Amino acid sequence: MAGDGEMELHVWKGDWNLPSVDPNCLAALAYCKFAGVPVCVKKTNNPWKSPSGELPVLIHGKVTETSINNIFGYLRKQNWGSDFDLTNKQSADVIAYTSLLEEKLLPALLHSWWIDGKTYVDVTRPWYAKAAPFPLNFFLPGQKQRQASDRVYTSKGIGENVLDTEIDAKIYKEAKECLNHLSYKLGDQDFFFGSSPSSLDALVFGFLAPILNAPLPGSQLTNHLRGCPNLCSLCTKIIQRFFPPSAEDIDTHKKEKQEEKKMSDASLDFPHKKRNMFLSAIFAAIAMVGYAFMSGLVQIEVVDEEKESSPSPAKPSEPSNFEFQPLFTEDDEQQEDS
């Protein structure tokens, strides 16, 4: 171990009972847990922390590793690994299945998160806009969407005579086949290679857990994945065993629930109800007073002023007292004068 400072892992924050929502961040977190790496997890939500503009990023002293393969490779070099017990053949399988995931499952995953219109508008864009820090939140979702659509369409079809809908059908078909293959490979074992988790389990968990837990309305992938019980139980097993909810999470979760309870349904629909009522009351009051001045009261004031101003040259030093009572006193004085 190099031992130069502690390792920091910057990731996207979690939601929907997951430690992170991003597949690669999840995989990196899971790998660190499997291997017991003493890493300090920072939920920065800021891809500008990373030189490649992508999270997760691992910072250890002067070393900065970005992509998931490089992070795994670096940790392995530092002797933190969960794959040391594997045979050579099994390590070869890890490499093969990694590319299966990236080739077949990733396009469909990106499609259902970023390109499917409903999910993008209802879930993905609001989530990232909320999570990202100030200047980024405006353009990050759009930028990530462009990258995703590049990845899905440019890499799949070069010909001009291939329609996007054909590509969509193809990637979902491939992704479902990929899920089936993963399910066959897992069989009824605890993890892909026996009873202890490997880096492949980390990657699969990263890909599958968001499909399973995130609210993707009507996603074909979610439905298909529910049909593979061994993959579902792999995900829940990893969450339960390696990501038990910390005290902090439970607290924040409780607080959120309490707040939700406090707010009635109506107040959820109109969160600024009281303020709006107050403002409209003020507006109505101003309008009424204004109308009153315009129509009736103004004339009275003018009359008053004329009354007051014609005799006032006699006493120019007193206008500060011009309210109600001085009227009488002046009148009295005038009467006295006359």
Place this chain on the structure above:
Amino acid sequence: MSSILIEAIQTELGATERWPDDVRLYQPYPNEQIVFPDYASCLSVKTFLHMCGLKFGVELRTNAEEMSPSGKVPFVKIGPFLVSEIEPIIAFINTRGFQLNQDLTDTQRSEMKAYMSLVESVLVNSELHLAWLNPEVVNEVTKMRYGSVYAWPLDKILPWKKQREVRSRLDSVGWAKKSIDEVCDEISTCCQALSERLDKQQYFFGDRPTELDAIVFGHLYTILTTSLPISRFAEVIREFKNLTDFCQRIDQKYFKDRQNDY
């Protein structure tokens, strides 16, 4: 690229005539025109067809790429159907009842798919990288060959257009910025995995060939035998003795012994 309806029609028609006599495989001219990534995929398809013991004729067309339904070579014409690219072709032929993997268990079939996608992602991308992004190879070999069948100014425009397409494709999967060393590392990792999997067996899954063997042979044989200004890929592969032996074995059995064309 096919909807469920088309698949149903394919199976229906396939039942009446499993393998017509006039099956044709279309590809660009191998000696003058074809670029080696395309050559590798053509060779994979041919090897697969030979392994299935299916008869077919090869048609050479300068515009095979434009004729293909997906814009990629090779494509085969089976009765009234045009099918392009290796995976759809394999799937189509499977629906006709010719299967190389029927003896495998589900787990083995799943592993086979995983290794196939490993080859697809690593070897195909590195071939494209070398052929279209390496300045030396692009200028000395690829553009000359690709443009050789067109008249001026098309012989300059079309290769340039193709290069742009390949660059954006590689860019979208994060390969465009890789250096030649990084690409060689990728190939080395891939071959390491394949070599471990093959071990001392005759084929990847025992003593009967599968489509994985066809694909691996198509790509490795092409990289090993194509002479290019940069031959580092071949050097990497030659380090794995069992893979080169494997290529020779398949070459002998399915091409030299039967006097088939490449």
